[in-house]
Amino acid sequence: MEKFDIIIIGTGAGGGTLAWKLAPSGKRILILERGDFLPKEKENWEPLAVAQGRYKTPEMWRDAAGKEFSPYQHYWVGGNTKLYGGALLRLRESDFEAVEHWDGISPEWPLKYRDFAPWYDQAEALYAVHGARGIDPTEPPASNGYPYPALPYEPRMAEVSAALKKQGLNPAPIPLAIRLPQDHNGRQSDRLHIELYDGYPDPTGAKADSHVVGIQGALQYPNVTLLRSRKALKINTDTSGRRAVSVTVAHEGMAETYQADTIVVSCGAINSAALLLRSANEKHPNGLANSSGQLGRNLMIHNNGIVLAYSAKANPSTFQKAILIPDFYHGADDSPYPLGAIQNMGKADPLLLADAVGDDLGKDGKDAAHFANHIIDFFITAEDLPRAENRVLTDAEGNIQLHYTPNNLEAYRRLREKLIRAMDSVAEIEGVGGSTRYYGFKLGIGGVSHQNGTCRFGDDPATSVLDRNCKAHDLDNLYVVDTSFFPSSGAVNPSLTAMANALRVGTLLYN
Ligand SMILES: Cc1cc2nc3c(=O)[nH]c(=O)nc-3n(C[C@H](O)[C@H](O)[C@H](O)COP(=O)(O)OP(=O)(O)OC[C@H]3O[C@@H](n4cnc5c(N)ncnc54)[C@H](O)[C@@H]3O)c2cc1C
CATH class of the missing domain: 3.30.410 (Cholesterol Oxidase; domain 2)
Structure with missing residues (x-):
């Protein structure tokens, strides 16, 4: 079986941007995406068709009471960015610090705004952001103007x-x-x-989404392969449990397994947590990368x-x-x-x-x-605040349940x-x-478009899932690169931070 250098699971703001960043490295990269290309058809611009959920997943999730609901989720090459509004805002400087809110403390991040600033610059350039600096008094300092x-x-x-x-x-x-x-x-x-x-x-x-920018850009390189309609079911580890070795996916009713030296999960904060929970094994009985017990917790949706x-x-x-x-x-x-x-x-x-x-x-x-x-x-x-009890769970069949109280x-x-x-x-x-x-x-609970926080990053393996490089504390070669890593949500739209972080982590994985 062919072995890849890197597998990226998911093609949204995190995965699509990471693929773009890594493509010129020459590494053999496999991108696994559960969705297909979103069809170009007249219904794209038919409000009723779109409102009736033509592009939304038919998947149903359950709330804490076991009641089914339809999540506002879109599984396509490009993920939720295929439908997003393209408002790309930086988190404010204070969002990286501990801030008191009406309902408690929004926690400090292990990295600060200054650590993200150069990656925000690059993400704004990549996604052709049009804006004007110097008008919004809350905007964080930037070394240059907007690209357009x-x-x-x-x-x-x-x-x-x-x-x-x-x-x-x-x-x-x-x-x-x-x-x-x-x-x-x-x-x-x-x-x-x-x-x-x-x-x-x-x-x-015209919409700069992670399909037309990230994935199409990455696929210009012969070392990058995209396989669509592959839903990742499980990440497998070696017997020591320290290394992720392969990903098992469902494709047309069959299971396929792909191997790589490094595996990156970019399924969106809720599906990334669900995939890691479903990947429990003897060495990781509570889910992969979950020795802290924090995996899936601290879900925020704004x-x-x-x-x-x-x-x-x-x-x-x-x-x-x-x-x-x-x-x-x-x-x-x-x-x-x-x-x-x-x-x-x-x-x-x-x-x-x-x-x-x-x-x-x-x-x-x-x-x-x-x-x-x-x-x-x-x-x-x-902003909503991270709470341990607001969490993603999976049942025996791997279906998603959200416990979420605003x-x-x-x-x-x-x-x-x-x-x-x-x-x-x-x-x-x-x-x-x-x-x-x-x-x-x-x-309500179905409005999960701004989901984040289920695998927060931090320096203490007892209280966080990922380290500051977005590598799982518990494994040597497993990363999560999407909105899962946020320790707090701020109150701006999340995509630009996911994109900037993907460029940051991509630089670490490049060599
Ligand atoms: C209508 C709408 C408008 C929005 N507007 C804005 C906006 O203006 N600005 C902004 O910043 N944000 C906006 N958002 C939110 C934004 O789209 C998300 O924050 C962003 O896409 C998150 O990126 P991500 O990489 O974390 O996850 P996603 O974009 O959700 O990508 C996850 C990818 O993983 C795939 N996947 C999931 N599970 C699996 C699996 N098991 N196996 C294989 N593949 C899997 C999915 O199909 C998807 O491609 C909007 C969202 C919606 C729905």
Whole structure:
């Protein structure tokens, strides 16, 4: 059987970026991915098809009570980045330190912002991030500007930004991973003619995701092999238990086993933990890399919510992933503790708004199209804190169960209030005061798109799963490179940190 130098399991932000980094090393690299290529088809941009879960896994998970739920998970080459909104933010400097929150302490990281800064630079360059530095007062120091200037706001977003500024807030363009088309002189277009971006696949390839950037880049090298539709079932070790030697996968109902000198797990924080738990053997009775008992614990998914701000003023924006309101990240006038981040999200389609606006639909002749044309969509994120009891478990068949109780909800509640007050003030400044209404909801246990923390890294093998190089403390050649390693979640979207970390760990594995 052919033996590889490195096997990478999973092709998302972590695995796809790591493959890109390692490809030029000449090492024989095998990438195993449970999904296939996401088909380019008309349904990519059909809101109803996407909302009905066409690209979501049909897999069901269970909560602590044993109740089934459908996780917001996408198994494709490129992982969840195929559907992501491409908002690529750095964690703030304070996120690497111990910080007190409404519900307790967010723990310190073993490495600091300065250790990640050069990798953030490289990740932003690789994923073609468009942004503007110096506007967001919470952004951490960077040695250079963004690789590309921020996308210009559409007129309505420019008005909202101006009205937010009048309130003393610091709205900034969301840093976006996007490969804009170039004209025949190689100049970038400043407009993106894509409306459905956040939460949709992008058949044009303009979205800089870990498939088109990472995996396609890696596959230019003859030493890299991608095998799709291979779900990793188990990682096998040698008899000493110190070395991972092979990966057993399911493919078309058959088991296949692949060997390598180094094995990297990049299945996303929940599936990575599940795979290691399923890989228990005589030497690792509680799961591979789990002598600490921490594997699968400290699951964080963020307190994420959608706030739809309806105003009498029309919002004809098409590409609305525009404004970040960072002002409450570290706290507020009436909160000594951090609240979180507020961002625009993609525009809700009229087809999907009926549920959200409920009884208001049809009142005064306002149909779904009216609401869609007047709503500004926001995504708010408050940090959740790592708790040992919030964890990933697997049953005898290997199915996933999440024990997860949200925490730090006071931060979420206050953040939502801040947004409502800010948008009420926008309406007052614009002379349409009193007309603003708010719809939306907080994401529940199925909203795992920001999952992280299940194999946290640290210096003490008794309290962490991985060392600071993301190598399992318990094994000599097993790494986890995705969002699993986060000791805390911060309150920004996780992908850029997973990408930057993959470049960091990739450098260590290169030689
Ligand atoms: C709609 C949506 C919008 C989002 N928007 C943003 C955003 O704007 N900004 C941001 O930073 N983040 C965003 N995210 C979150 C972002 O996509 C994730 O944080 C990121 O993809 C995590 O990377 P990862 O490598 O940890 O895992 P994933 O991207 O989930 O990759 C894991 C990979 O492993 C594969 N896999 C899983 N189990 C196995 C197995 N047993 N065997 C083989 N392969 C396996 C999966 O198919 C997948 O390819 C969004 C997510 C969604 C769903």
